[in-house]
Amino acid sequence: MSVSEQVIHVVAETLNVSSSTITKESTAENTNGWDSLAHVNLMIALEQTFDITLDVEDFAKLNSIQAITEFIEKMKN
Amino acid sequence: MEKNPNDYLATQTRRALKEQAFNWSKDLSLPEARALTKRLNEEEPPEKEFRLGIVHTYTSNLLDPWLNFHAIVQGIDLKTYHAPYGLNLMESRKGSGLYAHAPDMILFMLTLDDIHPGFSKPDSRLHLDQQYDLFEDAVKRVLGILTLFRTNTSARIVLTILPPIMPPALGIYDVHSGCSENLWRTSLKKQFATALSNMIESSFFFDMDQMLAEIGGFHFFDFRFWYTSRFPFTPLAANEFARRLVNLMTISICPKAKVIALDADNTLWGGIIGEDGINGIALGPEYPGNTYVDFQRRLLHFQQRGFILALCSKNNAEDVYEVLDNHPHQILRRHYFAAERINWLPKHENLLSLSNELNLGLDSFIFVDDSNHECDIIRSQLPQVEVIQTPSKPVEIPRCLEQINRLEIISLTAEDTLKTQLYAQEKQRKQFRQDTVALDGDLNSYLASLKMKMHIEIDSRKNIARLAQLTQKTNQFNVTTRRYSEQQILDFVESNAWTVSSFTLNDIFGNSGIVGLALFRKLNDEAIEIDNFLMSCRIIGRSAESAFLYAMLNHFATIGITQFTATYLPTQKNSLVVDFFSTHGFVAGNGAGCYKRDLSTSPVDKNLFPPIEIEIEDTDK
Structure with missing residues (x-):
């Protein structure tokens, strides 16, 4: 699975929706249920799935599939 | 069972998960917990519904996936309502969202500062004379609030206070101080609990400090989520909090456990008495004997909670009695057992006859045995008995019953603490009756x-x-x-x-x-x-x-x-x-x-x- 596919999977699971409803273009703004509370559990899920530690300052930036994917690819390299 | 976490996630039945003798779930990640919740929901839909209402002054909604996870493992379909943020007294009224939810339990997640503004002024807490008034006031306020809620609901009321995020004001000197913060916090907590027992029917103080002590402060608080979202817990703490809360629900709705029926060989001591002899079994101050000594001590703790101990062992009776009566390091002497079955009959027959002798239903039995075979027989022959297989590693034995929900209690009477003694009297009486x-x-x-x-x-x-x-x-x-x-x-x-x-x-x-x-x-x-x-x-x-x-x-x-x-x-x-x-x-x-x-x-x-x-x-x- 590519990083972006994994990210889509984690986001869908956290929001409790089917993976097919989340795409590479999904953002917090255009996605139902991706509110500030769900965002906290998303941060936790990303940390645990990709074995990374996020900084508070990164939380707000990680607000779209694209931003998260790029961020994780950068961290993993 | 091998302890590969993936096994638990992919294949184990709910019953196998529920009866695990160690804390298998504590290191699960959030996605893993969610996946397991989903699988169990599909494969073994829960039979019992439980309605929880949460009144909170810090973020509680993020606990949901953990609560749902632990509930489904216990076979509970959990419906949770989170009241609007804050200690909103309107929620106590008929017509509120909380009232409409018709909860079986209302959890109050508060901080001390919410209960009384005096707690947010550090000075006032450090003078003993002012403390007294402050505490009295705080207890009154808590009682006032909970009484309001009690008026319109028969739900169990559970109060929990978030432990302080900071170490004591006086740091490492705290314990030397005449107004030690750790000391007054403990004393205040005790005052809350006493007030709840005496004044609020069907209430319980859920002591988060116990959980903090088990987890440790470094692993308990996540300051990132606290300062950005007012959510205090790490995933580890959220998981454990949910586990303990669901435990309280299980105690309210499951048949009460009353008897712990214990195997002897490789459960109360290491080795097999019939082969190794009284001098050959592991029981004493050195490893691995010390793990069994500790386990026996722990079993006595359960007895103090009101559970009665019974022995169910395939052995020659005189061999086992020799250990009970004469082994220098044996803690559970003969009189600690309310009844014994030491013979070569199948264990399910022995449990049935124990159930008859003690006049207690099989659904109140918890069976503890190291043998795969014996555990399987009981599971298949007596499905109403909860079966716990003791771990094969001795170091894991002393704590092997800590995860069992039904071994926790939320009330304790004088009769409970004397129960084994009462059953022992009954045993004498029966013998006397046969004789007469x-x-x-x-x-x-x-x-x-x-x-x-x-x-x-x-x-x-x-x-x-x-x-x-x-x-x-x-x-x-x-x-x-x-x-x-x-x-x-x-x-x-x-x-x-x-x-x-x-x-x-x-x-x-x-x-x-x-x-x-x-x-x-x-x-x-x-x-x-x-x-x-x-x-x-x-x-x-x-x-x-x-x-x-x-x-x-x-x-x-x-x-x-x-x-x-x-x-x-x-x-x-x-x-x-x-x-x-x-x-x-x-x-x-x-x-x-x-x-x-x-x-x-x-x-x-x-x-x-x-x-x-x-x-x-x-x-x-």
């Missing part, structure tokens, strides 16, 4: 030789908790199985329309504690309805029920009450008393299970009284 009846073949002379004395208390306020507990826990000798809370029992005691009567029974072997209860409701000056009549199964077979009933009928007759009505309401467990009224001079009344008796035409015949001396203590209202 064998001698002259007469049950009545056996009863007479027990020299029984019954002490009846009427409308006493002394033992409300025990009386409520009797209505909650008694299943077999219970004519209507109407369950009452402490508050309801107290109301009956204080009401002129009701008579609450209970008894203790004393004989040559000891005192039973309070074992019988009858509730009478006055219909008019001459007539009474028997609302309930119940007795602990521990004393069945001593005619105490007849003595108690006749004594009460006579008591009422002396004050001019002669008309009695009674009802038998059948349940799956109370067929024992189906004929109770008809064999005690009552005739059929109007409707199924209804009985009546007119003492003016059929008074109690003194000759029917069993050989029990009776004493009545009546508290005037």
Whole structure:
């Protein structure tokens, strides 16, 4: 699975929706249920799935599939 | 079972997960917990619904996936309502969202600062004279708030206070200080708990400090989420919090556990007594014997909680008794066990006969054994028994029962702490009965030789908790199985329309504690309805029920009450008393299970009284 596919999977699971409803273009703004509370559990899920530690300052930036994917690819390299 | 976490996630049944002897779930990630929740929901949909309401002054919604996860493992379909953020007293009213949710339990997640603004001023907490007033005020406020909520709901009320995020004001000097913060926090917590027990019916103080001590501060708080979202917990802490909370729910809705039935070899000690001999088994101050010593000590703790211990071992009895009586490091001596089955019969047969001897249903048994084979047999033959397989690594044995929900308690009475002793007396009594009846073949002379004395208390306020507990826990000798809370029992005691009567029974072997209860409701000056009549199964077979009933009928007759009505309401467990009224001079009344008796035409015949001396203590209202 590519990083972006994994990210889509984690986001869908956290929001409790089917993976097919989340795409590479999904953002917090255009996605139902991706509110500030769900965002906290998303941060936790990303940390645990990709074995990374996020900084508070990164939380707000990680607000779209694209931003998260790029961020994780950068961290993993 | 191999401890590969993926096994748990992919294949284990709910029962296998629930009966694990170690904390397999504590390191699960959030996605793993979610995936497992989903799988269990699909494969084994939960049978029981539980409705939780949360009133909170810090973020609680993020607990949901963890709560749902632990609930589904226990077979609970959890429906959670989070009240709007804040200590909103409007939520206590009829018509609020909380009220509409009809919760079975309301959890209050508060911080000290929310309870009283005095706690957010560091100075005031450091002067002993000011502390006293502050604490008194804080307890009053908590009681005031919870009483408001209590008015419109019968849900269990659970209060928890978030531990301080910061170390004590005085740092490492705290314990030396005359107003140690750790000390006053503990004392305040105790005051909250006491106030809840005394003043708020069906309430509980959920002590988060215990959980903090287990997890450790570094792993408990996540400051990133606290300062950005007012959510204090790491995933580890959120997970453990949810586990403990679901534990409280399980205790409320599952059949109560009463007996821990223990294997001996490789459970109470390392090795096999029949092969290794008393000097060869592992039990003592060195590894691995010290792990078994600790486990035995832990089992005694469970006994103090009110669970009774029984032994179920495939061995020659004399080999096991030699360890119980003579091994220098054995802690659980013979008298700690309420009953034993040490023989070569299949263990499910032994559990059945233990259940008969102790008069306790199999669904109140927890079976602990190291053998795969024995555990499987019990699971398949006696599915109502909870089966815990002891871990193969000795270091994991002492804590192997810590995850078992039904071994936690939320109330404790004097009878609970004495229970094994009471069962041990019963064991002696049975032996005595066999001997006496064998001698002259007469049950009545056996009863007479027990020299029984019954002490009846009427409308006493002394033992409300025990009386409520009797209505909650008694299943077999219970004519209507109407369950009452402490508050309801107290109301009956204080009401002129009701008579609450209970008894203790004393004989040559000891005192039973309070074992019988009858509730009478006055219909008019001459007539009474028997609302309930119940007795602990521990004393069945001593005619105490007849003595108690006749004594009460006579008591009422002396004050001019002669008309009695009674009802038998059948349940799956109370067929024992189906004929109770008809064999005690009552005739059929109007409707199924209804009985009546007119003492003016059929008074109690003194000759029917069993050989029990009776004493009545009546508290005037």
